[in-house]
Amino acid sequence: MxxxxxxxxxxxxxxxxxxxxxxxxxxxxxxxxxxxxxxxxxxxxxxxxxxxxxxxxxxxxxxxxxxxxxxxxxxxxxxxxxxxxxxxxxxxxxxxxxxxxxxxxxxxxxxxxxxxxxxxxxxxxxxxxxxxxxxxxxxxxxxxxxxxxxxxxxxxxxxxxxxxxxxxxxxxxxxxxxxxxxxxxxxxxxxxxxxxxxxxxxxxxxxxxxxxxxxxxxxxxxxxxxxxxxxxxxxxxxxxxxxxxxxxxxxxxxxxxxxxxxxxxxxxxxTTAATPLWLSEGYADWIGYLGTGRTPAEAAPELARAVRDGKAPAALPTDRDFAFSGDPTRLAQAYEGGWLACRMIAAHWGESRLGAFYRAVGAHGERAGALADALHRVLGTTPEAFTARWRAYVRDQLG
Structure with missing residues (x-):
């Protein structure tokens, strides 16, 4: 489940x-x-x-x-x-x-x-x-x-x-x-x-x-x-x-x-076992916020606070970060981090490429290799380069 x-x-x-x-x-x-x-x-x-x-x-x-x-x-x-x-x-x-x-x-x-x-x-x-x-x-x-x-x-x-x-x-x-x-x-x-x-x-x-x-x-x-x-x-x-x-x-x-x-x-x-939660939840938030006029700081207050405190995340949220029973601040930051990742894809690669990326990850069937393969085929990047770009984007949008 x-x-x-x-x-x-x-x-x-x-x-x-x-x-x-x-x-x-x-x-x-x-x-x-x-x-x-x-x-x-x-x-x-x-x-x-x-x-x-x-x-x-x-x-x-x-x-x-x-x-x-x-x-x-x-x-x-x-x-x-x-x-x-x-x-x-x-x-x-x-x-x-x-x-x-x-x-x-x-x-x-x-x-x-x-x-x-x-x-x-x-x-x-x-x-x-x-x-x-x-x-x-x-x-x-x-x-x-x-x-x-x-x-x-x-x-x-x-x-x-x-x-x-x-x-x-x-x-x-x-x-x-x-x-x-x-x-x-x-x-x-x-x-x-x-x-x-x-x-x-x-x-x-x-x-x-x-x-x-x-x-x-x-x-x-x-x-x-x-x-x-x-x-x-x-x-x-x-x-x-x-x-x-x-x-x-x-x-x-x-x-x-x-x-x-x-x-x-x-x-x-x-949405399959290959789809990480940062992507499925981030994409749902990305569509949810379209047209609302909410700024990154307004939509991602917990991450904004972390960036101001010098505690910007070093990696994309893991599935474990989305657990209901975990730390509520960590959970909020996981959603905000996923949303910013999808927002970054839409801004840098285009909205249609974001949808294609989502579908490509889910079509892989198995978790192992799905994200890396979709990043390479759809976005022309690697997990390491994507994470580095996301970290810089988070700091730029919330700093």
Whole structure:
């Protein structure tokens, strides 16, 4: 799992990108198989439940068990929704089913999102009814687990929230709708150009969606989840907002955050294990800051302070420097250093060459040699010469 984020030292450092891999669900080996008649009966109940949800038939949905999920999911535009029972444990009138849920949001997901769910059921009058539906152990929540979903559609975006008014969600949609064309203008249009933004009720809600402790995201305004380096038919990325950190940003900061995250969505297929974090995060910030008028000193305050104190960095940031749990000053400097590296490439070699360089690094496939090869083929330089130029650029821009 590749993690991308930033520290809460400044409004700029509140933006984040996070690339999480949607891993294939673990097939249940224990329990009864699909050939078991009880498992088959439960599967049929879930099939009817899914059909009722897709058909907007609350009565039919209620005939299969608890209606809570229907009420919470009613506003979510679904193209598909289906459970597959992978294991079943039952005794007497009760049962627990391990399932694989596959669903697509209409107009946004090119292929189903797959999550593991645990369902509880009871048998009454010779029929099985669903009594509960929760995330499987050690998996993140879905937005509807946290309450009723409200949906707002923009020109290029779908914003989904819990505990939020439609008016508030429309403000996110406006920012997302500006971010999509801004990213396309710099990166190109060979990506979905559609954005799904999740706005939970709180930081705790954000952490629940990501399946991680809230302490790891305090001060992080947003993250992006998706399949890194996965071309073709893959689920759409989700931008997950931390409403507490996002609320303290100014309008420019909010736009930078959404544009940064949108860049991660656009570049996902070209972001691979070979792509260093200074490049992926620096490029997202480079696009995020385009047109804002922010000076290097304003956008890179921690590095500016280090340069003034005679502690300018000697090397480009390492992936370890981007760890959420590390020193927040070091984390902020890592983002700022990556941004300045990309800004330098755009200024010296040209903006189109910056995009070509990003793609060339990701296309290499393996980390070893990828950066050096792309530096040579696209920019006509070496890692040593590039680092020396970057160090001089940092001192010149921030000194």
């Amino acid at each position: 590749t993690v991308r984020g930033r520290a809460p030292r400044t409004w700029r450092a509140a933006a984040a990108g996070l690339c999480l891999l949607f891993l294939p669900p673990l097939a249940g080996c224990a329990g009864r198989t699909a050939a078991d008649p009880v498992t088959a009966e439960v599967q049929r109940v879930l099939d009817r439940r899914s059909a009722a949800l897709l058909g907007h038939d609350e009565t039919a949905f209620g005939a299969t068990g608890a209606r809570t999920a229907y009420v919470r999911l009613r506003a979510l535009p679904l193209a598909s929704w289906a459970y597959r029972v992978t294991a079943l444990r039952h005794a007497g009138s009760g049962a627990t089913a391990d399932t694989e849920l596959r669903y697509r949001v209409a107009g946004y997901d090119s292929a189903p999102v797959t999550v593991r769910r645990t369902l509880t059921l009871r048998r009454d009058g010779g029929r099985w009814y669903v009594t509960g539906d929760r995330p499987a152990a050690k998996t993140g929540q879905q937005l509807w687990d946290q309450g009723r979903v409200t949906a707002v559609s923009g020109a290029h975006s779908l914003v989904l929230g819990t505990g939020r008014s439609a008016a508030e969600l429309r403000r996110y949609a406006r920012l997302a709708d500006r971010a999509v064309p801004a990213v396309s203008a710099a990166w190109g249009t060979a990506w979905t150009r559609r954005l799904v933004v999740l706005v939970p009720r709180s930081l705790a809600g954000m952490a629940g969606l990501l399946g991680s402790p809230a302490s790891g995201y305090r001060g992080i305004a947003a993250v992006t989840t998706g399949e890194a380096g996965s071309p073709g038919r893959t689920p759409a990325d989700r931008v997950v907002v931390n409403p507490e950190a996002y609320a303290v940003l100014g309008e420019v900061g909010k736009q930078v955050v959404l544009t940064h995250e949108t860049t991660h969505v656009a570049t996902r297929a070209q």
